[in-house]
Amino acid sequence: MLDNYRSPWLDEDVAPFADSVRRFVTTQLAPMEEKWREQHQADRASWLATGEMGMILPDIDVEYGGSGGTPAHLAVVVSELFYAGVSGMGVGINHIVGHYILDDGTEAQKQHWLPKIASGEVICSVAMTEPGTGSDLQAVRTRAVKQGDKYVINGAKTFITNGQTSDMVAVVAKTDMSAGSKGISIFLVDTKLPGFRRGKCLDKIGLQSSDTSEMFFDDVEVPADCLLGGIEGKGLYTLMKQLPFERAQIAIGAAATMERALKLTLEYTKERQVFGKPVLDFQNTRFSLADVKATVFASRTFCDHIIAQWVNGKLDSTLASMGKFWLTERQSEVLDTCLQFFGGYGYMNEYPIARMWADARVARIYGGANEIQRELVGRSL
Ligand SMILES: Cc1cc2nc3c(=O)[nH]c(=O)nc-3n(C[C@H](O)[C@H](O)[C@H](O)COP(=O)(O)OP(=O)(O)OC[C@H]3O[C@@H](n4cnc5c(N)ncnc54)[C@H](O)[C@@H]3O)c2cc1C
Numbered sequence: 001m002l003d004n005y006r007s008p009w010l011d012e013d014v015a016p017f018a019d020s021v022r023r024f025v026t027t028q029l030a031p032m033e034e035k036w037r038e039q040h041q042a043d044r045a046s047w048l049a050t051g052e053m054g055m056i057l058p059d060i061d062v063e064y065g066g067s068g069g070t071p072a073h074l075a076v077v078v079s080e081l082f083y084a085g086v087s088g089m090g091v092g093i094n095h096i097v098g099h100y101i102l103d104d105g106t107e108a109q110k111q112h113w114l115p116k117i118a119s120g121e122v123i124c125s126v127a128m129t130e131p132g133t134g135s136d137l138q139a140v141r142t143r144a145v146k147q148g149d150k151y152v153i154n155g156a157k158t159f160i161t162n163g164q165t166s167d168m169v170a171v172v173a174k175t176d177m178s179a180g181s182k183g184i185s186i187f188l189v190d191t192k193l194p195g196f197r198r199g200k201c202l203d204k205i206g207l208q209s210s211d212t213s214e215m216f217f218d219d220v221e222v223p224a225d226c227l228l229g230g231i232e233g234k235g236l237y238t239l240m241k242q243l244p245f246e247r248a249q250i251a252i253g254a255a256a257t258m259e260r261a262l263k264l265t266l267e268y269t270k271e272r273q274v275f276g277k278p279v280l281d282f283q284n285t286r287f288s289l290a291d292v293k294a295t296v297f298a299s300r301t302f303c304d305h306i307i308a309q310w311v312n313g314k315l316d317s318t319l320a321s322m323g324k325f326w327l328t329e330r331q332s333e334v335l336d337t338c339l340q341f342f343g344g345y346g347y348m349n350e351y352p353i354a355r356m357w358a359d360a361r362v363a364r365i366y367g368g369a370n371e372i373q374r375e376l377v378g379r380s381l
Helices: 015-039 044-052 071-083 091-104 107-119 235-271 283-311 317-340 343-347 352-364 370-378
Strands: 124-127 143-147 150-161 168-174 184-190 196-201 212-223
Touching (some): 015 044, 071 091, 091 107, 091 124, 091 168, 143 168, 150 184, 184 212, 235 283, 235 317, 235 352, 283 317, 317 343
Antiparallel strands (some): 143 150, 168 184, 196 212
């Protein structure tokens, strides 16, 4: 697609993993998408098979159930899922929660959760957003009040990915309402606990195979050792530390999606005859797709820089935010341009380009709206 370009981080250690992940994703997961779209969630058996393949938390130590790889292995997983159009499995959320625990959890929390998260036995959610607040994380109203050796959690969350299926939710809650950012903590909550309730699976314009839900916490009593790291008030620190990696995953997904869009559009426009010639033979199509190809190439090299910095432990918040807003906006433009060349078929859900177009819209909103990303980058100027 991008002629002879090869991502520098896709070295001899990572390339064989990429090959086997692509085979697995194409043969085992992509064919499931149709069913997952109907039921608005992925099957548990597929989560387990994905864990078995070493695709969940591939970058953490074997001791904790990972594969001992690097962020490059994680980038492979994200890229291949997006490239194949598999949007039903929110493994990215398992990666995020796994890293909260790996970096800031107690040893007991690591031993208890990480192997199960990596195997796919435990599906995770991250519950930050509430009906009253999303972008302004410090305004969360969910409360966790200490009572003896437990905390009692009350509050409501919304737009939570894996919300219908998760076994454990990393809940962002206030342990001190008067301490501002220092009053925020994260709790690892088992969804079988009394008082936890899932709301309805929300009706979205895209990402039909992914479950996104409300969640309610009514006097949910959790043992004190569910507090991440065992120290109150460290929640915002953990979130801020991990957000660049979440944003990098969104940027990687955008780059892979654009590559797929260009591939599908070239295939279609070479095939589809209009006025007696392939759509690609119109100069307008060639000029537009030349622009798309340049954008896809620039996006790939930008994305590769982000991955390389991540692998080298140098991915900072500014770079991740730049990548998140820039790549997701190019993604929307590229998909819109590509969809046009499919004519009416581009508007039919049966065609992957239509789904990709609808799925892509959210990438400019979640993981922190792109305006927030610009704010963050603005601080570096
Ligand atoms: C499909 C989907 C999946 C999601 N998954 C999760 C999940 O798993 N866990 C979770 O916790 N959340 C999740 N979210 C929530 C998502 O992260 C929030 O929707 C997002 O952070 C924006 O918050 P909000 O919707 O409350 O918008 P608001 O905070 O109400 O913002 C609305 C708009 O205001 C503008 N705006 C906000 N702040 C600023 C600013 N400082 N400067 C300029 N403009 C600004 C932006 O245009 C923004 O889009 C998901 C959302 C969707 C749609």
